[in-house]
Amino acid sequence: MKQENIPVIKPRQPYMAVRTDHFKKIGFKTFGISQFYEFFLGNDLENCLQAVPDGSVDLLFEISEREIHTYIGGTVLKAKQWPMEAGSRYFGVRFFPGQCILPEDLSIKELINADIEIDGNYLGNRLTDRIQEGHTLEDWARIFLTYYGEKALKKQEDKGWNRLEEYVRNRIYESGGSVDMSTLEKETGYSACYIRRSFERVHGVSPKTFEKFIRFQNTLHHVNYKKEKTYEEIALECGYYDQAHMIREFKLFSGFTPEDYRKFIAGTPVQMLE
16 A cells, blocks of 8 residues: 655635735645644624635634633534634644644544634643744744644654555545545455544544545635636546536535636635635
């Protein structure tokens, strides 16, 4: 089951750049982290954000003058509104699927389609105090890494128990979300039931559901960047049966048809949507 140079599809939440003030991000590819980001939710904005399925986990620190609240959320199952506190700054960490170190009292299944307030110091004493002392996204990212880095290295050393999940996840990435279960059974030598159970233990959703998320995320990228392509061409490139199939899932997962989505994001730099 050797795999090399697998293309990883990064988790995208495009509405953060559209529906918040002063959105900024730092891409990252170490310790299972996809990006650090910050935004401000002004009192004149809607006090909610729309999330889309991405298969990942986000850790979000709500920073006010007096206190910090910390939330952790897993992937949504379709387009969903998350309530936010207007007038606060937010610092977030988005992880690649299956990579976040969770609080010991939470399982990934509890985080699916949920946003849970947690003890922000679960990664180490005074983490939230240190974040409160920071002033910029770069400060917060550096502080977070001093707490998270050692634990992430330990997790990487211990991951041998679940090579099967890693293989299945990488095959889904490699295929763009189009590898079938019978192929995975043949390639791994494990039964569909065992593959599904091993995958759900890490991701909280089945391989089939995760494949839909990856196809959608890949489609988001194409819709963002490849304006010269027809929707029929995008649908076929991203593994859908046809254009109607793609549009149906895109609307379920994003809340818009591809055409309406492009109108909604018009004027937002494409790199901020990624």
